[in-house]
Amino acid sequence: MSTTEIPRGDSGPRYVRLQAELVLEVTAADELRGSALSRIDEDTFMPGVEREHARAAVGADESEALAYLVDPGELVAGLPGIELVQASWSCAHTEYDPQAEDDWDGDRAADEDDEEG
DSSP states (O other): OOTTOOOOOTTOOOOOOOOOOOOOOOSOHHHHHHHHHHHHHHOTTSOHHHHHHHHHHHHHOHHHHHHHHOOTHHHHTTOTTOOOOOOOOOOOOOOOOTTSOOHHHHHHHHHHHHHHO
């Protein structure tokens, strides 16, 4: 298959994988945790044992709190011509130095080299 061909299933629909990466700074951990705990408490479909586990995880780790608050399905909800087939996401602490040149600048430079070559 050449790079210009679009993969299609036997039934014809095209599937597109959307990947996004964000680095977020936690500026108010207590507010983040509080919001996540409220979301967990309001979830009427979450079983009690799972609720206890979720509350403990959110209390111990800001990235867990963020994971309970972010829903990638909301990014595409209501877009015309789109049906969400599958979604997964995770949050984790990362090393990040805002003063250092980051990998994303390198990715852009590599893309520019590809366009030139």
